[in-house]
Amino acid sequence: MRVVILAGGVGSRFWPASTAARPKQLLPLAGDLPLVRETRDRLEGLVGPERIHLLAGRELGRRLLEALPDLDPGNLLAEPAARGTGPVLAWASHEIARQDPDTVLVSLHADHVIEPADVFREQLARVAELARAHRRLFTIGAPPDRPETGYGYVRVGDPLAGEDDAFDVERFVEKPDIETAERYLADGSYLWNTGIFVWPVSLFLDEVRAHTPEIAPHLGLLDAGDAEAFFGAVEPVSVDVGVLERSRRVAVAPARFAWDDLGSWEALARTREPDRRGNVAVGRAHLADSAGCVAWAEEGSIVAWGVRDLVIVHRRGVTLVMPRDRAADLKVLLADLPAEIADAPEDGEGSGGTHG
């Protein structure tokens, strides 16, 4: 087994703590370590560090490697350009298949919260067996516990022959509106699409060749060793749209672990222990006579008094205050923000790559 960690990402959802040069995978959003470090540490005992590959732009990759001291810099697959998850996974699969054509590849995001780690590792090992035995492209689906409109869903079909923990995918559905999300939750046959994928690397490349005209005609450039030209030639497409929704060999395994993609400041209230009034505070904060607030004080102190359901963030001179229920729409605010406020400088700033 090998693992690729998709570690690009633009970093707007946790602004001003996250920025283009310091996206959320570099932030200690769930605990004391950056999310990418937790993601790597969660794999400990499942695969050795030499079989963990990091996918990101070169500059961001350099920062990520600083947070991952046991990974060899050679394990960074530095994407020449951002063209979505389809091309970058085709490229990574091609590179890995060259060394290890029979491996099962696990594709993960660097910025998700998953626990417990041992259950996660056991299930990945099990799904790798299933993917190899049934020759399928697997996605892990998380049972919903709320009518979430921020995630895509997978509708579960029949069980794979002889299995009770793996199913055909009846269909993938995009982020729903709230009424649809409530229906999915009540229905019971819909799972959140976690974006955690498990597949034999050779099968994935076969399916790309068969179903993905945005990518397939250009794979010869990779055979010729010209990744630069490949990224220049492909059309941007996500792996979900370009491969999974078109392939007949997809399957889903319901997650036995808790999963959150930390889509907004709101998510911090789910992944960190709140106080008895439902406040979550990271850093030095004093939330007096306040309830339901999320406070993030990266430097200095936040003092709130008599307020409810606010997100209050301070980092590098920028203070953000908004109601929690606007957190998911933060990009609407950022679109109108003057550049001199939006772009807080980072130490040794450079541009981070993105998978879109």
Place this chain on the structure above:
Amino acid sequence: MRVVILAGGVGSRFWPASTAARPKQLLPLAGDLPLVRETRDRLEGLVGPERIHLLAGRELGRRLLEALPDLDPGNLLAEPAARGTGPVLAWASHEIARQDPDTVLVSLHADHVIEPADVFREQLARVAELARAHRRLFTIGAPPDRPETGYGYVRVGDPLAGEDDAFDVERFVEKPDIETAERYLADGSYLWNTGIFVWPVSLFLDEVRAHTPEIAPHLGLLDAGDAEAFFGAVEPVSVDVGVLERSRRVAVAPARFAWDDLGSWEALARTREPDRRGNVAVGRAHLADSAGCVAWAEEGSIVAWGVRDLVIVHRRGVTLVMPRDRAADLKVLLADLPAEIADAPEDGEGSGGTHG
């Protein structure tokens, strides 16, 4: 005429912008200059700088003088201890009377907002004449335009003989509850007690001797030149309680200028021009889809989105967020705040004196 500027004060009402070492008179709350500088500049043309005296503790006095480059350090009357406005004004009056026994003394606070300045100067000159002609201790009373519970009031009595702009004081009343304040506003015969006093210095000392047992027995120590012993011996008392409420020689002149004592962050919304949604911002602030907010960004930027009627302050690493209607009670919050948050360090910090 001489002027004393009462410039002590503990600095909790505009926390975290104001602190003990940097009370609000040192902040540019109303414009671009510190309030104490505006207070001094407002006197330009009425009295020369050699006749303006500053009353504060020694350390705070040093900081205040930095903001007042044309005042001679000898004009600082550095009170040895904080014993309220009664003893400090008795001491200042005694010192001034020694040089200038026939002068009329104007006593002002360093942290009030007053405009227009020319009307203010004209009225002080007029009230000084009235005080000398009628031999009275004058206070200036400001006509209320709202049922303010944060100020004391003066009930206006009969006009002084032959005058239409000066009246006996029927009585002084302490800060009222809201029902009483509404009654005072409707009644029309109550004025806010601004704490701006005008009196012949000799009359003030006579009235202290006659009515203020907390101070009078110790005036001999001042005759002997021992201010230290005087401040050690007196009982703390305000000039309002210790002298004005007991004297039969008080009078009031209704202010012809606008006056605000800037009692809380809420006051900033009265003294600064709001945007069309009622937001007042000082420093770099972006208040999107927000209304009725007061933002003070002393460093960095404040970004608010979708919030109403909040006070948001950032200074030296401390961020404060509270509803506007709690601003007047800020000391309640400060009483419970951990010291490592409440006491933001100042450059070259020392303790400021206070008149109580």
